[in-house]
Amino acid sequence: MALPRHIQFGQNDQGDYWPGFVDALATLLLVIVFLLAVFTAGQFALSTALSGRDEQLAELNARLSTLAQELNLARSENEQLALRVRGLESERDALAATNLALEASMAGLREGLAAARAALEEEEALSEEAQATIALLNNQMAALREELARLNEALNAAEAREAELEAEVVNLGRRLNAALASEVARLARYRSDFLEAMMGVLGDRSGVRVSGDRFVFETDILFASGSAELSEDGRAALTPIADAILQLIGELPSDLDWVLRVDGHTDRVPLGPSAPFRSNWELSTARALSVIEYLESRGVPSRRLLAAGFGEHHPIAQGRTAEAYARNRRIELKLDAR
Template sequence: MILNKTRRRNLDYTWPGFVDALSSLLMVIIFVLMIFVLSQFFLSQKMSGQDEALVELKNNLTELSELLSIERESTTELTSQLSILESKIINLKTDLDEKKIIASQYIKEIAGKDNIISMTQIEIGKLKDIINQKNQDSLDDKNTLVQLTKDNKVKDSQIIDKQNKIRASQEEIKILISASLKLRNKLSQLQTLLSAYKAKDKKEKVKVISLGKDVNSALARRVEELQKFKSDFFGRVKALIKGRKEIRIVGDRFVFQSEVLFALGSDELGEKGKLEMIKLASTLMEIEKSLPTDIDWILQIDGHTDNLPVKPGQSYKDNWELSTKRALSVLRFLIKQGIKPNRLSASGYGSFQPIDNRNLVTARTKNRRIEMKITQSTKLK
């Protein structure tokens, strides 16, 4: 009787429910604050990284500008050299024309005068060498001009590439500035939202106090209704098992010996066990009809075995698996009889929760059992 009173007092969940409600509210507030702190940290990290990138881009832009000015000076110098070479070519052409005129004059003089025939071939050869040299110089100047033109085109191409890079850098700087502004706007929005939540929390504190009283009274009513349901269920099942030694009541549990429900070493519900479970399911469904639908109750089914090791060739590995399979067999049969799955729970404890620790046949028989009890659902809402 002392054990029964102790267990009934432990079924009062009013205060834990109230504490759970307050702790849930505190966790929500802490979670919101953590989100804000993390967002502040990541935003500051992002902003500092972007400032460093902007400084680096500005340095690159300065270097590119300096390179561009150097290339422009080089282009100006090449242009001036080109103009000098062109003037030299013009002078050479003028000299060549003059030499041609002189040569033609010499030829005319040789043709017109017999005394010019005495001119030595050496002088004529020298004149020819001079003319050839002038022609070669002119050809070299032309080649130099062509090479300078090609170099100038290469330089122009390099200048265009650098200008394109500068434009791309400027566009990237604009994008980074825009992203920085967006981040600042988001930070401002988060700060505004946090202020709104703080103001809302101040208003809700008053409501929580009044709601706590309602929750306590509602929980008390639900516990009372569940206790009434359990009492009614116990009374009817007691009437069913009256005078039967193989089915016992221990505290708030019904204890079915495994031999009533299963054959020795089997995890399949036997015919006798099915009849017992049909009666139990019928009683449970009949009582449930008079119970409010919003009361969360569960029929907990626990499987237990003796401490003898599992024999080779069985379909289960150990007593853990055997106890679990037996509990699941009962659970599945009750579902077939119409009990809702959300009202059932099954667990296996193997041989580790005996009710008789003696190493006797009678003790092992007691320990092979299926226990059932009505309890309250532990699901979170």
């Protein structure tokens, strides 16, 4: 059986390794001494360096303290200077405001001075102009006095002429009234002849009558209810009227200015929504026009005809009975002056 290797080595090398071990230990000791020497030298150098650093740090701290004090002094001086600057700025602003006020005051004084100069110049100019104006007014007053005297003479002449004209007007009025009275008397005579002729033509026909100076037709014999178109019976009733008017025209003097007035009247009953006319005004006027158109068609001259519509506003019968309504629905013929 083989022995372990280290046992074999010990057995073979007994007494031979100790000098090497001593050499190695001596070498290690030298190295340790060297390292201690190096460490000691380094420690000394580090102590020396640290001592120098402490002195430098103390110097730096002293300088930093000095600089801090100087900085505080500088800040204090800066604050004082800032306060001084603000005070100076306030004084500058106050001086600027005062300067502006003074400039405005100076401008006002300049304007006042300029206005005073202008007013003085204007007064001087007005003084000269006033003198010229006074002279002109004196001349105008003289001219006005002359014109007033001339107007007084003209007024006196006009008053005299007015008195003459008033006398002429009075005379003409009397003559005109006399002529009108004569014309009215002539027209009244021919109106009586007209009514007499109409009564002779129509006789006792129902629905036709004389009322004062006019001839009255009840429209129920001329028109259908709510209509303005002449019925056949209405045309037949108006035919002898037209012939009588034509006969009367030949008998009337040519210098008598007359017209046959045809008046339309209705009752007070309102028209229904389906009626062709909006009101009784329109219905009465349309019926009067229908009579005139028929008389024209029979030969009566148009210039001798006049149409008028009165609606329900001139009733001849009061009350709300059918008889009263029938009497109020009428056509009136009247010979009248134009």
